[in-house]
Amino acid sequence: MNPPPRILRDIALARSGDKGNRATLSVIALDAADFPVIDRWLTAERVRLHFEGLVHGAVDRYPLPQLSAVHFVLHDALAGGVTRSLALDAHGKTLSAALLDMPLPE
Template sequence: MSAAPRRILRDIALARSGDKGNRATLSVVALDAADFPLIDRCLTVDRVRTHFEGVVHGAIDRYTLPQLSAVHFVLHDALAGGVTRSLALDAHGKTLSAALLDLPLPD
């Protein structure tokens, strides 16, 4: 019998993003409010910083929005100078929010 595939954040949430200058904003919203406590517990600043090591060079601000079953992050110094200044391909909020949804959930 094979083991069940490991669940990732994408299985229980969606993400929205924005970018302005050298800052990206990422919101992770539970698809079902019952999953919000798990998202709130496992999406810490430290875990997001580790996930984006080498990409986010500044502070990370975290805001909990329980009424929306969401967690919102502001990633400072995350866009290689800003979308219009960066030579990186797709190094803006949309790409970062998709990457965040690949985080494995705890067993």
């Protein structure tokens, strides 16, 4: 039996925040040796496609090599904002958890 595919959660953790209709997500390598994989593979376009239908605006990407992290700002991502959305728990923390489920390249 083949092992399950590796996911981003296997090599990184995520932190999140929200401000109005914007979510911020930071993906931080658990081991600095894995940062080059995250930096090369986790592009703004991949994140945008992963959240297609949820994030309706641009995705900005900020590499932070000194922290072994990549930071993203997802615009128009929270259905109007935490205080305006009718969605249950549409906060950034749920988006960061979902991001960590992305399969890693083989």
